[in-house]
Structure formats: structure tokens, C-alpha cells
Amino acid sequence: GENVEQHPSTLSVQEGDSAVIKCTYSDSASNYFPWYKQELGKRPQLIIDIRSNVGEKKDQRIAVTLNKTAKHFSLHITETQPEDSAVYFCAGTDDYKLSFGAGTTVTVRA
Amino acid sequence: DAGVIQSPRHEVTEMGQEVTLRCKPISGHNSLFWYRQTMMRGLELLIYFNNNVPIDDSGMPEDRFSAKMPNASFSTLKIQPSEPRDSAVYFCASSLVGNEQYFGPGTRLTVT
Numbered sequence: 723g724e725n726v727e728q729h730p731s732t733l734s735v736q737e738g739d740s741a742v743i744k745c746t747y748s749d750s751a752s753n754y755f756p757w758y759k760q761e762l763g764k765r766p767q768l769i770i771d772i773r774s775n776v777g778e779k780k781d782q783r784i785a786v787t788l789n790k791t792a793k794h795f796s797l798h799i800t801e802t803q804p805e806d807s808a809v810y811f812c813a814g815t816d817d818y819k820l821s822f823g824a825g826t827t828v829t830v831r832a
Numbered sequence: 833d834a835g836v837i838q839s840p841r842h843e844v845t846e847m848g849q850e851v852t853l854r855c856k857p858i859s860g861h862n863s864l865f866w867y868r869q870t871m872m873r874g875l876e877l878l879i880y881f882n883n884n885v886p887i888d889d890s891g892m893p894e895d896r897f898s899a900k901m902p903n904a905s906f907s908t909l910k911i912q913p914s915e916p917r918d919s920a921v922y923f924c925a926s927s928l929v930g931n932e933q934y935f936g937p938g939t940r941l942t943v944t
Binding site: 756758764765766767768771811818819820822824825 | 863865874875877880882887888923927932933934935936937938
């Protein structure tokens with residue numbers, strides 16, 4: 723099955739700086755890679771996703787890049803704000819079964 | 833759309849008792865997932881239904897866990913008997929096959 727590894731486990735950034743989270747996957751058949759944000763005590767919420775036929779996708783301050791050859795994908799958050807503080811999960815799948823990374827706790831310092 | 837609905841939001845029970853968690857998926861979605869989240873193990877898929885049929889239950893921990901989906905708008909996850917190690921947040925999620933999964937608010941289960 724798919725195995726997704728996520729780094730770093732914690733990330734502290736100054737407000738206004740950028741944050742980058744990296745994930746690697748094992749199954750070359752994986753073709754869908756969503757990112758979820760989970761605030762304390764809340765549900766995971768999809769913030770952006772990318773499919774294997776695309777190399778990069780942006781949505782306002784967030785972007786995701788995918789390198790199929792190297793089997794890794796990354797989340798980039800620019801101009802970080804206090805409300806970006808949360809746990810972020812990457813995931814990958816080639817069908818229905820999402821394999822989640824262990825999560826990255828992002829703290830944005832004011 | 834109200835999104836995925838779960839009940840109860842919090843459940844505290846004693847070891848040995850039966851626990852039933854409920855989920856109403858988003859209308860029109862044909863896939864339903866039950867997840868368990870703990871600090872130690874992260875997000876684990878317990879069971880996956882497609883068109884009300886259980887497709888993959890390989891994540892169900894043991895026979896004490898069972899899940900049903902009697903129709904397209906309702907699913908239950910039952911634990912009988914419950915044990916302290918079952919304490920976790922249980923999420924239900926739904927999707928159209930091949931697309932993004934939408935999570936419910938979760939049920940925080942505490943077994944004492």
C-alpha cells in the first residue's frame with residue numbers, strides 16, 4: 723500500500739514569512755494528493771489538492787507542487803498569518819484509500 | 833448543504849458498554865469513510881462504503897467494531913464492548929468516488 727512521509731513535524735514561522743511542508747510517497751501509481759488543515763478540536767478541512775497530470779496549483783496564498791519523478795509534493799504558504807496556525811496533513815492515493823502523513827504543526831508567531 | 837453530520841459530538845462511557853456513533857453523509861455522495869484519530873496513530877481508515885456496500889474493512893481493529901450503512905443517508909459505527917483504548921476522535925467523511933473527502937465534525941469518545 724501507499725506510504726506517505728511528512729516533514730517537518732513542527733514548524734514555527736514569523737508572521738509574514740513563508741512556510742513549506744514536504745511529503746514523499748512510495749506508490750508510483752498514486753495520482754491524487756490533497757492537503758488538509760486541522761485546527762485544534764476541529765475537523766480536517768481540504769485546503770488544496772493536486773492530481774498527477776499537473777505540476778503546480780495555486781489558490782491565493784497557498785500553492786502545491788508535485789514532482790512525480792522524485793515522488794514528492796510540497797505545500798507552500800506565503801505571507802503567513804496567525805490564522806494559518808494549525809496541523810497540516812498531506813495524503814496520497816490512487817483510488818479511494820487516502821494514506822495520510824503524520825502531520826505538521828505550524829505555529830505562526832506574531 | 834449542511835455538510836457531513838455526526839452524532840453525538842461527545843460520548844463518555846464506561847468500559848464494557850456499547851457505543852453507537854452516527855453519520856449522515858453529504859447528499860449525493862456515494863462514498864462514506866469512518867476514520868479514527870489518536871495522537872499515537874494519527875488518522876486511520878477503519879472502513880469504506882461505496883453505494884452503501886462495505887468495500888474495505890481492513891482497518892477495523894477487531895470484532896468489537898462493526899459498521900453499517902442501511903441507506904445512502906445514514907451510517908453507524910458500533911463498538912461493543914468498549915475499552916479504554918478505544919478512546920479517540922472518530923470522523924466520518926463522504927465523497928463522490930475519485931474526488932475530495934469531506935469530513936464531519938467528529939465524535940470525541942472517552943471510555944473510562
